Amino acid sequence: MDRIMNFFASPAMKIVLIAAGILFPLVATSEYQIYVMALAFIWAIAVYGLNIITGYCGQLNLAHGGFFAIGAYAVGLLTVDYGWAFWPAFIAAGVIGAFLGFLVGVVSLRLKEHYFAIFTLCVGFIIFLLIEKWEEVTHGTLGVISIAPPEGFGLVDFTETIPFYYLVLFFLVLAIWLISRISRSLVGRTFLAIRISDDLAQSLGINLMRNKVLAFVLSTTYAGLAGALLAGVVRFIGPDLAEITHTFDVITYLLVGGIGTLMGPLVGTLLITWITQAVQSFEEYRMIVFGPLLVLLVIFMPRGIVGTFLTWRGRRLASRAPAKHSASRVEKKKNQEEAGTHG
Amino acid sequence: MAEHPLLKISNLTKRFGGLAAVNDVSVTFEAGKINAIIGPNGAGKTTFFNLVAGAMPPSEGSIEFQGMDVTGMSPDRIARLGIARTFQTTMLFDQSTVLDNLIVGHRLRTQSRLWDVIINSKRLRDEEKKCRARAEEVLDFVGLSHLGNRYILDISQEERKRVAFALAMATDPELVLLDEPAGGINPEETENLAALIRKMVAHGISVCLIEHKMDMIMSLADKIMVLDHGEKIAEGTPEQIKNDPVVIEAYLGSDEDVEA
Numbered sequence: 271m272d273r274i275m276n277f278f279a280s281p282a283m284k285i286v287l288i289a290a291g292i293l294f295p296l297v298a299t300s301e302y303q304i305y306v307m308a309l310a311f312i313w314a315i316a317v318y319g320l321n322i323i324t325g326y327c328g329q330l331n332l333a334h335g336g337f338f339a340i341g342a343y344a345v346g347l348l349t350v351d352y353g354w355a356f357w358p359a360f361i362a363a364g365v366i367g368a369f370l371g372f373l374v375g376v377v378s379l380r381l382k383e384h385y386f387a388i389f390t391l392c393v394g395f396i397i398f399l400l401i402e403k404w405e406e407v408t409h410g411t412l413g414v415i416s417i418a419p420p421e422g423f424g425l426v427d428f429t430e431t432i433p434f435y436y437l438v439l440f441f442l443v444l445a446i447w448l449i450s451r452i453s454r455s456l457v458g459r460t461f462l463a464i465r466i467s468d469d470l471a472q473s474l475g476i477n478l479m480r481n482k483v484l485a486f487v488l489s490t491t492y493a494g495l496a497g498a499l500l501a502g503v504v505r506f507i508g509p510d511l512a513e514i515t516h517t518f519d520v521i522t523y524l525l526v527g528g529i530g531t532l533m534g535p536l537v538g539t540l541l542i543t544w545i546t547q548a549v550q551s552f553e554e555y556r557m558i559v560f561g562p563l564l565v566l567l568v569i570f571m572p573r574g575i576v577g578t579f580l581t582w583r584g585r586r587l588a589s590r591a592p593a594k595h596s597a598s599r600v601e602k603k604k605n606q607e608e609a610g611t612h613g
Numbered sequence: 614m615a616e617h618p619l620l621k622i623s624n625l626t627k628r629f630g631g632l633a634a635v636n637d638v639s640v641t642f643e644a645g646k647i648n649a650i651i652g653p654n655g656a657g658k659t660t661f662f663n664l665v666a667g668a669m670p671p672s673e674g675s676i677e678f679q680g681m682d683v684t685g686m687s688p689d690r691i692a693r694l695g696i697a698r699t700f701q702t703t704m705l706f707d708q709s710t711v712l713d714n715l716i717v718g719h720r721l722r723t724q725s726r727l728w729d730v731i732i733n734s735k736r737l738r739d740e741e742k743k744c745r746a747r748a749e750e751v752l753d754f755v756g757l758s759h760l761g762n763r764y765i766l767d768i769s770q771e772e773r774k775r776v777a778f779a780l781a782m783a784t785d786p787e788l789v790l791l792d793e794p795a796g797g798i799n800p801e802e803t804e805n806l807a808a809l810i811r812k813m814v815a816h817g818i819s820v821c822l823i824e825h826k827m828d829m830i831m832s833l834a835d836k837i838m839v840l841d842h843g844e845k846i847a848e849g850t851p852e853q854i855k856n857d858p859v860v861i862e863a864y865l866g867s868d869e870d871v872e873a
Contacts, residue, residue: 448731451730451731451733452727452730455725455729455730455737455741456716456717456720456723456725456730456737456740456741456744457725457726457727457730458730459713459716459717459720460717460720462706462709462717463717463720465706466704466705466706467704469668469688469700469704470700470704471689472667472668472687472688472689472692473666473668473688473692473697473698473700473781474689474692474697474717474718474720474721474780474784475689475690475692475693475720475721475784476689476717476720476721477687477689478689484727488727573708577708580708581708581764581766584708584710584764585764585766585767587762588710588762588763588764588767589763589767
């Protein structure tokens with residue numbers, strides 16, 4: 271039991287996960303499965319973004335899906351209407367996500383708690399309306415068709431599913447790597463202090479606005495880049511991408527996997543994606559299954575699958591520590607580091 | 614008067630609509646002392662703390678900290694100048710270890726930004742070491758170094774209070790504001806906490822506290838200020854306060870148990 275428990279939290283787990291990601295196309299039974307997995311990875315990147323502002327920093331951002339759509343539209347419009355290549359448009363999507371995130375953040379983060387959530391809900395809806403109604407720029411309800419795929423520079427063809435899968439996997443690993451750095455660092459600890467309470471954070475000398483805006487900009491940049499990747503694979507996008515349901519999907523992934531944990535976004539996204547695939551034949555009725563499950567999860571496992579596991583493991587280790595008394599310092603330090611990431 | 618007083622409050626007033634939660638309070642607190650603020654519920658004690666810590670701007674009056682006018686400054690700047698505080702309800706991150714809760718306490722003495730994190734700069738590594746060391750130091754100071762790896766979930770109320778003290782200490786403060794440190798803990802633990810407060814003062818940290826436990830205050834404080842309906846009705850040593858007829862009438866006299 272303990273060995274399994276420790277394995278899941280060990281550095282070896284990273285290698286196992288990356289290896290599993292690399293080997294997945296070999297064991298997948300159809301190209302469709304690889305495609306679904308690639309899409310799940312893209313959404314996971316978006317969930318990682320939401321996890322920064324909502325999980326670590328504690329501010330429920332309901333405009334996240336909107337920023338995702340902005341990233342997708344940035345790539346779509348720049349490549350289709352302005353003849354940009356994919357990669358410059360991809361970078362532009364990140365920059366636009368960051369810039370708009372900054373503008374929205376500076377205004378909305380003046381509000382606290384549910385007022386912030388309501389404000390961002392409105393921002394998300396405004397983004398949707400802009401995309402749907404501003405036809406001259408966004409093509410309105412027609413959407414954007416035949417978006418440029420990522421150029422492979424003659425080496426690979428990213429219109430093929432498998433190369434694109436590996437491209438997305440690369441960005442996912444990069445995204446997780448950066449978050450793991452941030453969450454473990456003083457910057458991540460600063461976000462976490464804000465999550466506990468604004469008042470506490472300020473009493474510790476933390477500049478609330480600066481740090482919240484930083485977390486917000488990071489999260490919208492992630493959303494923008496994830497959206498850009500989606501545009502690169504789907505190559506057709508419509509205003510429905512900015513609908514609020516996507517924001518709530520992303521929140522669901524985060525809650526199930528574990529809010530404020532490092533691996534939660536990945537676990538939640540993959541789990542729900544594949545469950546959804548499995549019960550696809552139920553169509554709308556699958557919500558009858560999901561709804562109650564989600565309610566139970568929030569009641570009994572408010573920190574999601576990963577969070578519950580980590581807390582359980584951490585407490586178990588800590589309660590055993592006095593018996594051994596100052597277990598070797600190395601192990602102690604390791605535990606602290608792991609606990610420090612909260613995931 | 615070569616030295617500035619630690620904290621000089623002049624005509625401090627905070628109005629919420631028509632209600633003056635703090636009304637024209639002037640008081641001076643000296644460094645190296647334990648200063649207490651007492652008063653019935655709703656007397657404006659916590660509002661007074663919020664004003665001093667910068668959590669809300671005063672309607673009128675001024676606050677000078679070590680000779681520097683800090684009136685209307687943001688709370689994070691005030692914290693960096695050296696005023697730390699604890700809250701009535703202890704706020705900590707439950708699903709994390711004691712030590713992890715404390716490391717962020719020294720953040721305000723560090724410079725690392727996002728860029729340092731991305732490139733894993735030497736500055737960041739040094740500062741993280743520094744913060745961890747400071748966390749271990751303050752944990753030791755409050756006598757809980759054996760609980761560093763415990764989850765906040767699994768420690769007692771009194772231990773939480775101590776962790777909150779340690780967190781305030783990690784900011785390297787000159788002055789610590791303690792809002793009801795002994796709320797919700799038993800008499801023996803209260804005694805231990807009082808000893809800890811004395812230890813803080815012995816290490817050169819000035820203390821200002823709000824407390825309802827009279828026997829604790831009377832034995833602990835060097836100076837007491839009494840607030841009632843937002844106004845200062847008395848100020849002095851515990852002896853003076855005990856015998857002040859105004860105080861007895863407004864506060865102590867109404868309840869014999871409290872006086873005992």
